[in-house]
Amino acid sequence: MAAGVLLEARGVTKFFGGVRAVRDLDFSLGQGEVLGVIGPNGAGKTTLVNILTGFVRPDRGRVVFRGKDITGLPPHKIANRGLARTFQGMRPYPGLPTYKNLVVPLNSPRVRKTAAGRFGDLDSVALDLLEEVGFERDSSVPYKTADSLPLGYQKRLELARCIALRPEVILCDEVFSGLSMAEISSMLPLLEKLLSRGIALILVEHRLRELFRITRRVLVMRFGEKIAEGPPREVLGRPEVTAAFIGRGSPP
Amino acid sequence: MESVLVYGTINSIIFALNAIGFSLVYGVSRVPNFAHGSIYVLAGFVAWSLVNDLGLPYPLAVAIALAFSAVIGWGIHRLVLRRLRGLPTSEIIASFAVGLIILEGLRLQGIGGFKGFIGPNYVLKPFVDGKIEVLGVFVDSQRLLVVGVGLVLAPVLWAFTHHTRLGLSLRAVAQDEQAAMMLGVHSDRSALIAMVLGSALAGLAAVLVLPLGNVTCEVGYQVLIYALAVCIVGGLGNWAGTVLASFLLGFAMKVSTHWFGAVWESVVLVGTIILVLLVKPSGLLGKQKELEERV
Amino acid sequence: MSTRKLRKRRVDRGIHVRTRGLYALSSYREMAYLLAPRLFLLVGLLGLPPALDLYGQRVLCAAAVFAMPALAFDFLAEYVGLVCLGGALFIGFGGYAAGFLNARLGLSPVLTIPLGTLAGACLSTLVILPCLRLRGVYFAMVTFMIPLFARHVIVALGLLGSTEGITGLDTLPDPLIEIYVILAAVLASLFALRRLVNEDLGLILRGIKENDQAVAASGISILRYRVLAVFIASCIGCFAGAYLAHLYGWLGLSLFAMDFSILPIAAAVMGGTGTLAGPVVGAFLLTSLSEALRGFGQLRVVLYCLVLLAFILYKPEGLLKVLERKYQQFERREEV
Numbered sequence: 001m002a003a004g005v006l007l008e009a010r011g012v013t014k015f016f017g018g019v020r021a022v023r024d025l026d027f028s029l030g031q032g033e034v035l036g037v038i039g040p041n042g043a044g045k046t047t048l049v050n051i052l053t054g055f056v057r058p059d060r061g062r063v064v065f066r067g068k069d070i071t072g073l074p075p076h077k078i079a080n081r082g083l084a085r086t087f088q089g090m091r092p093y094p095g096l097p098t099y100k101n102l103v104v105p106l107n108s109p110r111v112r113k114t115a116a117g118r119f120g121d122l123d124s125v126a127l128d129l130l131e132e133v134g135f136e137r138d139s140s141v142p143y144k145t146a147d148s149l150p151l152g153y154q155k156r157l158e159l160a161r162c163i164a165l166r167p168e169v170i171l172c173d174e175v176f177s178g179l180s181m182a183e184i185s186s187m188l189p190l191l192e193k194l195l196s197r198g199i200a201l202i203l204v205e206h207r208l209r210e211l212f213r214i215t216r217r218v219l220v221m222r223f224g225e226k227i228a229e230g231p232p233r234e235v236l237g238r239p240e241v242t243a244a245f246i247g248r249g250s251p252p
Numbered sequence: 253m254e255s256v257l258v259y260g261t262i263n264s265i266i267f268a269l270n271a272i273g274f275s276l277v278y279g280v281s282r283v284p285n286f287a288h289g290s291i292y293v294l295a296g297f298v299a300w301s302l303v304n305d306l307g308l309p310y311p312l313a314v315a316i317a318l319a320f321s322a323v324i325g326w327g328i329h330r331l332v333l334r335r336l337r338g339l340p341t342s343e344i345i346a347s348f349a350v351g352l353i354i355l356e357g358l359r360l361q362g363i364g365g366f367k368g369f370i371g372p373n374y375v376l377k378p379f380v381d382g383k384i385e386v387l388g389v390f391v392d393s394q395r396l397l398v399v400g401v402g403l404v405l406a407p408v409l410w411a412f413t414h415h416t417r418l419g420l421s422l423r424a425v426a427q428d429e430q431a432a433m434m435l436g437v438h439s440d441r442s443a444l445i446a447m448v449l450g451s452a453l454a455g456l457a458a459v460l461v462l463p464l465g466n467v468t469c470e471v472g473y474q475v476l477i478y479a480l481a482v483c484i485v486g487g488l489g490n491w492a493g494t495v496l497a498s499f500l501l502g503f504a505m506k507v508s509t510h511w512f513g514a515v516w517e518s519v520v521l522v523g524t525i526i527l528v529l530l531v532k533p534s535g536l537l538g539k540q541k542e543l544e545e546r547v
Numbered sequence: 548m549s550t551r552k553l554r555k556r557r558v559d560r561g562i563h564v565r566t567r568g569l570y571a572l573s574s575y576r577e578m579a580y581l582l583a584p585r586l587f588l589l590v591g592l593l594g595l596p597p598a599l600d601l602y603g604q605r606v607l608c609a610a611a612v613f614a615m616p617a618l619a620f621d622f623l624a625e626y627v628g629l630v631c632l633g634g635a636l637f638i639g640f641g642g643y644a645a646g647f648l649n650a651r652l653g654l655s656p657v658l659t660i661p662l663g664t665l666a667g668a669c670l671s672t673l674v675i676l677p678c679l680r681l682r683g684v685y686f687a688m689v690t691f692m693i694p695l696f697a698r699h700v701i702v703a704l705g706l707l708g709s710t711e712g713i714t715g716l717d718t719l720p721d722p723l724i725e726i727y728v729i730l731a732a733v734l735a736s737l738f739a740l741r742r743l744v745n746e747d748l749g750l751i752l753r754g755i756k757e758n759d760q761a762v763a764a765s766g767i768s769i770l771r772y773r774v775l776a777v778f779i780a781s782c783i784g785c786f787a788g789a790y791l792a793h794l795y796g797w798l799g800l801s802l803f804a805m806d807f808s809i810l811p812i813a814a815a816v817m818g819g820t821g822t823l824a825g826p827v828v829g830a831f832l833l834t835s836l837s838e839a840l841r842g843f844g845q846l847r848v849v850l851y852c853l854v855l856l857a858f859i860l861y862k863p864e865g866l867l868k869v870l871e872r873k874y875q876q877f878e879r880r881e882e883v
Contacts, residue, residue, distance in 0.1 A: 053764060079766035087761060093754050103750045108766030122747065165766055284684055286632070286691065335860055341820075344630045344687045345812055346859055349852040352809060356848040473695060480688045488684070518699035525689075529677035 006031050006200055007083070007169055012051055012061035014044075014224075021047040022058070023224040029169065029200055034191075036211045036232070037204045039221035040245055045204045046088060048221070049173050052202075053085045054078040066168070080110040084162035085171040092146035092157055098135070099142045101157060102126040105164035114166060126164075133160045133190060152183045159190065169200045176207040184210045208232075220244065255389045256503075256510050262395050264502025265402035266461055270475050271482035271494050272409070273453035279426040279489035281443035282340070286347040287328055288454055289476030290354035293469060295321040295455035296462040297358060314459045318452060325451025329444050337440065355472045398460045405456075406495070413491075422446060426489060481521055485528045487535025496536055500524070552883040563875040584874070588824065592734065596726045604726050608794065610834035611729040615787035617811035617818075617826035618736050619780035625821035626744050627776045628683050628756030633690035635807035636674070637784025638791060639697055641667035643707060645789035646798035650713050660789045667785030672778045679773045694803040701800065712799025719793055729790055733827060736783045740823050743779070752776050805848060810834075813851040816858045819865020828867055 007029040014022045022044045029035050037045050050056040052063055054075040062071045070078050079085075093101050105111065106122050131137045133156040141149070146157060155175055162170045176184050184207065191201060191214055205211040212218075212232040220228040220235055222244040228235045235241055270292075277285040295317045302313035328350055336342040384393055413419035424432035425442040433439050457475075465471070478501075483489075486497030501524060508520040528535065566577045596604055616634035623629045645663025648654045654662070678689040702709050719725045743749045754762045755769055763769055792798045810833060811826065818829025833854065837847050858865065 055760065055763075074768075075760070075763040076766050076768045079764055085764050087764070091758050091761065093750075093757050093761075096750065096753075100750060103747050104754050104762055104767055105765035107747055107751060110766050161761070161765060278684075282684075284688060332856065332860065340683065341624055341628075341630050342859055342863065344632070344684065345816065346856060348632055348687075348691070348812075349809075349855045349859075352805070353849050353852040353856070356805075356852075360846065360849075477692050477695060480692060484685065484688060515703045518696055519703055522696050522700065525692075526677050529681075529685075529689075533677070533680050 004031050005029070006033075006066060007052070007202075008064040009048075009052065010062045010064065012048070012058045012063065014047055014051060014056060014058045016047075020224050022051065025061070025221075025224075025226050027219055027226065027229065029202060031168075032195060032198050032200055033217070034195060034201045034203065034215040036215040036218040037202060037221060038206070038208060038211070038218060042223075043221040043244075044224040045221055046173060047224075049085060049171050049202075049204060052171060053083060076108075079165060079167075080108060082110070082165070082168035083171070084165045084167035084169070086155075086158045086162060086173055086175050088173045088177070092149075092154060094147045095145055097143050098146045098149060098153075098157060099123065099126040099130055101146050102129055102160060102164050105161055108165060110165055129160050129164055130157075132193075133157070133163065134186075151178050152187075155179065155187070156190070163194070167199060169202065170194065171202045171204070173204050174206060175203070176205055176210055181210070188214055208236075256506055258389045258391060260503040260506040262391070262399055262502075263506050264499040265399050266457075267478055267482055267502045268495055268498035269398070269402055269405070269453070269457040269460065271479040271486075271498060272405075272491070273450035273457070274476075274479040275483055275486075275489065275491060275494045276422075276453065277446050277450035278483065279491065280422050280446035281333075281425075282429075282489075283333060283343045283347060283443070284480075285447070285450060286344070286476065287351035287354060288450070288479055289472035289474070290351040290358075291321050291324055291451045291454045292458040292475045293358060293467065293472035294324060294354055295458040296467040296471075299459055299462075300467055317459055318455045321455025321458070322448050322452040325447045325449075325454075326444065328451075329447040333443070333447070334440065337443070351472075351476070355469050358472075359469050392464070394460075394463050398464075401456075401460055409491075418445065477521075481525055483535075484525055485535060487537045490535065490537050493535050493537035500536070553880040554883045556879050556881050557872070557876045558879060559876050560874075589734065592730050593727075596723060596730070601722065604722055606835060606838050607831075608726050608729060609838075610831045611726070611733050612787045612791055612794070613807075613810050613814060613834055614733045614827045614830035615736060616784045616807060617814040617830045618733070618740060618823065619784040620811045621815045621820055621823055621826045622740055622744075622783075623776065623780045624815070626749065626756065627752045627773065628759075629686040629773070629777070630683060631690045631780070632687050632812070633692070633694045633808050634784060634811045635694040635803045635805065636690065636697065637667065637671055637781055638788035638807045639694060639803040640670045640674075640781075641785025641788025641790075642792040642798050642802040643667070643788075644670065644785070646713055646716055646792040647707060649716050649793070656717050656719055656793045660786070660793060663789035663792070664782055664786040667788060668778055668781035671781040671785060672774060675777050676774065679777065680770055691808075694805075694808060698800050698803050708799065710800060712797055712801075714797040716792055716796045716798065718796045725794060729787075732786055732790070736786075737823060737827055740779075740783075744823075748772075748775070809848055809851050809855075810837075813855040816855050816863075817866060819867035822865065822867045825865045825867035829865070832866075 005028045009025055009027050012022055012025045013020075025048065027035065037048065039045055047056060051058050054070070054073050054077070057072050062069055064070065065078070065081060065083055068081075070081065070083075092098075093104075103122060103126065106125060127137065127142055130142045135142050135153070135156065141153065146154070149157065158175065159170075159172075176187070179187070188210070191203075195201060201215075203211055203215060216231055218228075218230065218232050218235050219226055220241050222240075227244060228238055228241050274285055274288045277283060277288075298320050299313045299317035302308045302316055303310055308316075328347070332346050332350055333343060336346055384391060384396060411419075413423050421432065421437045422442055422445065424435065424437055425439055429439050432442075454475075462471070482494055482497045482501060484497075485501060486493030486495070501521065504520055504524055505517050508516050562577065562580050565573070566581050572578065595607060599607060616637055619637060620631050620634055623631050641663055644666040645656075645659040648659040648662055648666075649656065674693060675686070675689065678685040701707065707713060719728065744753065751762065751767060751772055755767075755772060759769055788802060791802070811830070814829030814833050815826040816829070817833065818825030818827065820826075833851065836854075837850065840846070840850065862869070
């Protein structure tokens with residue numbers, strides 16, 4: 001697997017009014033890698049995802065994707081370069097059948113440049129995508145309205161929305177939340193399939209046990225700062241990480 | 253040159269007085285109060301009627317007009333806006349409709365003996381007569397009164413929103429409605445209070461500024477436009493931005509009148525709005541809510 | 548002593564259930580049930596003009612002219628999430644563009660109406676463009692201000708006849724042609740928009756309205772699609788303006804009147820926002836109503852606003868949905 005660095009954050013800092021959401025954060029992600037981002041609530045994880053994907057502009061620092069500076073670019077341009085993300089509060093387009101939800105990413109410039117085919121074929125592309133993420137092809141599920149789906153399916157739809165973009169990196173913001181252990185277990189093979197295709201993943205998670213089954217590198221955040229990075233076992237053994245999760249200490 | 257400075261300042265404070273009510277309502281309840289201009293005119297009309305038709309003493313009429321505008325604000329919120337909370341499209345349409353009903357309704361004449369606002373003869377007397385010289389320029393005392401009230405109002409409002417419980421709760425709702433609700437602030441009630449206060453502020457602006465000119469229905473549209481312009485340029489919901497934008501626009505318009513003639517005022521206003529929208533869309537100071545402002 | 552409590556229950560009509568899905572093709576009766584409302588609209592509108600006298604035809608014309616900005620408003624408000632409070636800007640820009648082409652360049656209405664529509668639409672979109680990067684509320688504020696500013700700017704710069712306007716524009720040759728042109732335009736716009744909102748473009752626009760962050764994260768430029776939507780709506784609105792200039796034979800500041808802003812909104816709310824056909828129905832109803840109340844003059848705008856408020860507070864779904872429900876379901880009172 002090539003060891004080229006795909007996504008990099010250098011000294012990223014963001015203040016919201018007087019609150020320091022993210023401070024001086026550095027990390028790098030290589031091709032085909034999985035990075036887990038963990039930390040207690042309010043650690044700045046979602047802000048970090050927002051910064052990386054262009055929804056929030058950092059006050060200081062840079063984000064570099066495939067060697068090019070993408071700091072401050074609008075979200076759709078970043079998505080078109082190959083950086084996709086899921087949303088935590090995850091809202092599919094109401095009232096539309098599930099497969100129609102994928103119309104939006106399939107119409108993005110990125111897909112239209114690479115994919116051949118007339119507009120009429122988008123429906124079958126969408127159905128293929130749904131099948132890849134685990135919707136049974138010949139059932140009625142892809143045709144049901146998206147908000148009537150059970151949670152597990154909705155999460156898969158979210159991932160399908162990302163995959164439709166043919167991204168190189170997918171940022172998953174708490175994609176395991178709300179799922180049972182069985183549901184997560186059935187989702188891990190999907191993530192591994194994505195990895196085997198060369199898509200790098202950043203998983204922001206609270207469900208540590210399940211996360212550690214798939215990732216070998218973890219970044220711990222607390223009060224906006226990176227306090228540890230490394231293999232899961234090693235990182236969890238550190239006293240400052242335990243303190244972060246149990247709650248000793250106050251923001252500097 | 254001095255006259256531009258003096259009148260520019262006066263104009264800016266007038267703009268600020270006009271806009272602060274609108275900005276308050278939007279900041280707290282996220283509803284753009286398109287009835288703002290109509291409440292303004294209505295307050296003026298009520299004051300005029302009380303003075304001319306009922307013969308009440310002027311200060312009393314003004315006080316009643318102020319109270320009346322607050323009540324109107326309460327009425328609009330309670331009867332119309334409360335039922336539509338959470339439906340942004342409907343809120344906008346409804347407030348627009350209410351504003352139009354009031355403004356166009358005031359044009360009516362002869363329905364049940366109601367004398368409408370047709371013709372330019374409706375004038376409110378100024379509080380204070382006479383002129384005073386400021387920096388070598390003769391200024392109406394009424395205009396100075398406006399400036400005085402504005403300068404007093406600013407710290408009062410600041411103190412209200414920073415040091416009283418009610419004011420702080422309004423600010424909390426303005427910043428983050430969900431968080432404020434979790435802390436026990438009733439968001440519907442805050443919207444109501446904001447509406448009442450905003451309407452009262454509109455009424456205050458009306459009784460202060462209308463004596464400088466005539467009371468007509470067009471004034472209602474004009475005031476609403478100025479309030480919208482100030483809020484766009486300064487950043488919606490951002491009170492410091494409102495003040496800054498008032499000064500910017502107030503001076504810009506006076507300068508353009510001085511150099512190009514009064515007829516170009518609207519062009520300058522439009523130009524400033526377009527410029528701000530292109531260069532700094534969220535407004536001069538509107539950078540807080542990035543995720544929501546820009547699309 | 549027992550009290551009987553009754554509750555309203557709505558049950559789908561048998562024929563409505565039978566027409567869902569492929570079974571609709573099973574018999575002529577089912578197909579007629581489906582086609583009837585659309586045919587009613589089509590035949591009703593197209594067959595009405597010869598049956599009316601000249602005055603009735605004028606009213607129908609005016610109603611159809613109002614139906615266009617009502618369609619544009621509904622499309623923008625319910626399918627794109629942008630509330631346009633200044634429909635008069637479309638009428639004004641379209642009217643002035645067509646009038647200019649006719650009066651100053653001497654082109655005939657056959658050319659000026661389409662060209663005026665396009666020119667007006669480009670101008671409208673350009674003027675609205677700066678606020679499209681922001682939240683929907685800015686759109687409402689800016690579109691509210693535009694017709695009022697346009698009037699000031701025209702007077703200030705002394706453009707195109709300033710306060711007097713320009714008279715003596717060519718009118719269309721025949722009253723029947725006049726009315727069929729606008730009716731055709733209304734029907735074409737209605738069916739085109741209906742089709743559009745279910746195509747990819749429409750789905751993306753609806754996505755932007757529901758959840759713009761997800762759309763942006765999917766690589767779609769929200770600005771570009773909003774511009775496209777505004778342009779489409781402008782074409783529809785500006786056509787009405789261009790047509791109006793040639794209907795009356797003059798253009799003036801009154802093309803930017805508040806009537807043209809508020810009636811489409813009231814029509815859309817009354818007929819049912821989101822249904823696209825509702826605003827058309829609402830426009831016809833409201834125009835007829837306002838004609839019947841001609842004597843009241845300025846009261847018109849107040850009337851439209853009162854109707855609007857009444858519907859938005861008490862029957863927000865609009866007339867069309869109520870009719871649709873009656874057509875598709877019947878009500879029964881049952882014991883609880």
